[in-house]
Amino acid sequence: MQFPDNLRYTKEHEWVLLEGQTATIGITDFAQSELGDIVYVEIETVGKPLSAEAVFGTVEAVKTVSDLFLPLAGTVTVVNPALENEPELVNSDPYGEGWMVKMTVDNPADFEGLMTAEAYKALVG
Amino acid sequence: MIKTTPFTEMHIALGAKMAPFAGYNMPISYSGINEEHQAVRTSAGVFDVSHMGEFMVKGEQALDLIQRVTSNDASKLGAGQAQYSCLPNDQGGIVDDLLVYCLEPGKTYMLVVNAANIEKDWNWISAHNTNGAELINISDKTALLAIQGPNATKILQPLTEVDILNLKYYTFVKGSFAGVEKVVISATGYTGAGGIEIYFEGTEANAKKIWDAIFAAGASSGIKPVGLGARDTLRLEMGYCLYGNDIDDTTSPLEAGLGWVTKFTKAFTARAIFEKQKAEGVKRKLVGFEMVDKGIPRHDYVITDKDGKAIGKVTSGTQSPSLQKAIGLGYVEMPFAALDTPIWISVRDKQLQAKVVKAPFV
Numbered sequence: 511m512q513f514p515d516n517l518r519y520t521k522e523h524e525w526v527l528l529e530g531q532t533a534t535i536g537i538t539d540f541a542q543s544e545l546g547d548i549v550y551v552e553i554e555t556v557g558k559p560l561s562a563e564a565v566f567g568t569v570e571a572v573k574t575v576s577d578l579f580l581p582l583a584g585t586v587t588v589v590n591p592a593l594e595n596e597p598e599l600v601n602s603d604p605y606g607e608g609w610m611v612k613m614t615v616d617n618p619a620d621f622e623g624l625m626t627a628e629a630y631k632a633l634v635g
Numbered sequence: 636m637i638k639t640t641p642f643t644e645m646h647i648a649l650g651a652k653m654a655p656f657a658g659y660n661m662p663i664s665y666s667g668i669n670e671e672h673q674a675v676r677t678s679a680g681v682f683d684v685s686h687m688g689e690f691m692v693k694g695e696q697a698l699d700l701i702q703r704v705t706s707n708d709a710s711k712l713g714a715g716q717a718q719y720s721c722l723p724n725d726q727g728g729i730v731d732d733l734l735v736y737c738l739e740p741g742k743t744y745m746l747v748v749n750a751a752n753i754e755k756d757w758n759w760i761s762a763h764n765t766n767g768a769e770l771i772n773i774s775d776k777t778a779l780l781a782i783q784g785p786n787a788t789k790i791l792q793p794l795t796e797v798d799i800l801n802l803k804y805y806t807f808v809k810g811s812f813a814g815v816e817k818v819v820i821s822a823t824g825y826t827g828a829g830g831i832e833i834y835f836e837g838t839e840a841n842a843k844k845i846w847d848a849i850f851a852a853g854a855s856s857g858i859k860p861v862g863l864g865a866r867d868t869l870r871l872e873m874g875y876c877l878y879g880n881d882i883d884d885t886t887s888p889l890e891a892g893l894g895w896v897t898k899f900t901k902a903f904t905a906r907a908i909f910e911k912q913k914a915e916g917v918k919r920k921l922v923g924f925e926m927v928d929k930g931i932p933r934h935d936y937v938i939t940d941k942d943g944k945a946i947g948k949v950t951s952g953t954q955s956p957s958l959q960k961a962i963g964l965g966y967v968e969m970p971f972a973a974l975d976t977p978i979w980i981s982v983r984d985k986q987l988q989a990k991v992v993k994a995p996f997v
Contacts, residue, residue, distance in 0.1 A: 546652070546864065547669045549954035550931055550961075568983070570931045572668045572954055573864050601667075 511634075512539045514605055518621055519630035522563075522579040525605060528621045533582060536609040537569065537600060540634045545571040548600045551593045553578070553611060559585050562620065566611065569600070578610065582620050588612040640685035641778050641842035649860060656863060657750035659686040664862040671865040672956040675828050676997075679784035679853055680861035681846075685837060688753035688774040690746045690760065696768035698741045704763050705735060706888055706909075708898040709744070712737035717805050717823060720896050721888045722759060727908035728884040729891075731756050732876060734823065736807060745819075745834075747779075749878045763904075778837030782849060783861075783869075787830030790853040795820065799831055813848035815841045825866060827873035827995060871951050874923050874964065874994025880934055881921060881950040881964050887912060890966065891921045919947060920972040923994030925962050928987035930980070932963035937981040938971075946971050949980060957997050964994065 517525040523541035527534040542548065553567030560566060560580050567578040580586075590609050592599055600608035615621070625633065638659045646653060651662035662683065664671060674680045692701060701709045707720035716737050722730040731752040736745040748756045753774055764770055782791060788799045797810035797820055807821035812833055819834040835841055850858060867877065876882045876891055888897045889912045897909050926932065932952030937945050952963030963980070971978055974993060979986040 546664055547667050547956075550929070552930070570954070572868060572956070573663075575931070575933060 511543070512605060513627040513631045515627045517605065517627060518581075518624035519627065520579065520581045520624060521633065522581075523634075524579060524581050526581045526621065526624060528615065528618060531614055531618060532587075533584070533613050533615045533621070534609050535581060535611050535613060536604055537578070538630070538634075539604050542601045542604045542608070545569065545574060545576060547572045548597045551597050551600065551610060553586070553589045556586050556589060580613070581624060582613070582615045583617065584613045584615040586611045586613045638686070640683055641837045641839050642683040642685065642780075642846060645843070645846060646683065646860070651860070651862060657686055659750060661686060662860070662862040664864045665860045668862075668864040668868060669956045671859055671861040672868050674857060674859040675784045675826055675861055675865065675869055676957055677785070678856050679782060679787040679790055679830065679858045680865070681849055681853075681858060682781040682783065682861050682863075682866055683779075684781055684832075684866075685778040686750035687779050688748040688750060688756065688772070689777045689779075689834065690748065690757065691769075691771040691773055692744045692746060693742065693769040693771070694767070695742070696764075696766040697744055699766060700760070700764055700768040701735060701744055701746070702901050703903055704760055705733070706893070706898065706903060707735070707896040708900045709735050709737070710901065712740065714738060714740055715806050715808060717807055717821060718896070719805075721882075721893060722756060723888065723903065723905040723909070724759075724884055725905060726884075727887050727905040727912070729878070729882045729886060729888060730759050730884065732878055732882060732893075736819070736821070738809075751879060776837055777834055778842055779832060779834050780845065780849070781824050781826075781830065781832045783824045783826040783830035784828045784858075786853075786856050786858075787828075790856050790858060791831065791849065794848050794852055802831065813845045815845055825875060826869040827875070827997070828869065865956075867951075868953050868956055871953055871962065871964065872955050872957055872995065872997045874996065876921070876964075877951060886921075886966070887917065889913060890917045890919055917969065919966045919968055921950065921964055921966055922972050922991045923962065923964055923996060924978060924980075924989045925960055925992050925996070926980070926987060926989045927977075928989075929961075930982045930985070930987040931961045932965070932980045932982070932989070938965050938967055939979045939981060939986060940971070941977065941979060943979070943986060946978070955996060962996050963989070967991070
């Protein structure tokens with residue numbers, strides 16, 4: 511199981527990569543493994559200002575459906591277009607090609623309040 | 636305390652994702668539902684379904700009891716034949732669905748019931764056992780593996796003297812299998828992919844012997860262990876009912892499309908109710924549907940007409956691994972049950988269009 515050090519994590523099993531004002535969000539290796547084969551990612555909140563922990567979409571696996579929670583307050587700007595036809599990228603490369611959205615973060619300092627790789631690993635370990 | 640099967644330790648050692656199901660610690664998936672599903676459709680897969688319940692019914696009154704509590708006509712069964720059937724309740728709902736195996740006509744039968752219903756079925760059948768048939772619950776000591784897929788019988792034939800390549804659908808034989816004696820080898824299953832199911836005394840030694848022999852024989856054919864996740868997607872592609880989802884204490888076999896196992900050739904529980912339903916027609920029907928809009932139907936989602944008026948409920952739904960589209964089963968009011976009828980599924984805050992299609996889906 512992978513827990514890249516450059517990312518921050520949430521208890522809802524999302525990861526965050528921060529570059530300036532822009533954050534990239536996905537679900538963790540642990541989350542994809544728990545969900546199993548992912549068949550559909552539905553995100554229809556582009557352009558809507560959302561608070562931290564708001565539901566910004568849903569991910570459907572063969573057996574289950576699960577909400578996606580925004581780790582930081584801000585606005586989703588882009589949904590990963592590859593997921594439309596290849597949602598299984600979330601399983602095969604959760605921290606890479608399986609990223610879900612990019613967002614503009616209201617307050618980049620909030621990033622520091624998220625879990626470190628070490629803390630997240632302890633949570634799911 | 637959670638129950639185990641003789642294979643539980645093997646599933647854990649294989650790294651299966653385990654979860655409680657009907658009180659048993661069961662494998663949900665090993666390598667992933669889609670991959671396991673494809674293995675069964677294209678070659679062969681092995682399911683541990685030892686959690687299922689088995690009752691022996693014996694004696695001069697055995698057939699009489701089975702005839703009174705089940706909907707199908709068990710008097711038609713010769714030795715070595717099995718049939719799918721229902722246990723109706725007094726209100727015309729379904730206590731459980733089951734398989735009836737005839738070992739000796741009139742005298743010796745095995746009933747195979749759903750794991751979640753073992754106690755309920757036992758109590759129900761016992762309460763109707765007024766003429767003294769001998770009833771024995773052998774669930775805890777009986778192991779059951781389903782080996783399913785187009786290559787299953789070819790892979791397994793070297794493990795037994797019994798001719799399984801030519802075993803007819805819904806027939807069975809008793810023989811030795813992988814060096815284990817008295818194995819019931821049955822040409823049945825819940826996948827529509829062909830193959831067999833084997834019942835045997837569930838000791839750890841027998842379980843290990845049989846499991847290892849099957850995987851050794853199937854290694855070159857890509858045989859895979861398959862969990863309950865793919866068992867569900869496989870049965871749903873065939874439109875097979877799952878008790879607790881598609882049928883339950885409140886659904887009639889006729890509504891569920893199980894008229895073919897409801898035979899008015901004998902007296903049985905709720906027969907008069909079913910005869911009336913058959914004569915007057917049912918008000919709702921279990922139908923197959925596929926999504927037209929993008930989205931996945933799930934158990935209990937509301938089905939509506941185009942104006943948003945509720946006309947039924949989804950009972951099962953998934954993304955079909957074989958078809959790569961979303962499919963489901965659900966009850967709809969009769970005017971919406973015809974093929975190609977547009978219906979709408981309430982998925983979270985949206986109405987997504989679907990259409991009624993014929994099951995099996997594959």
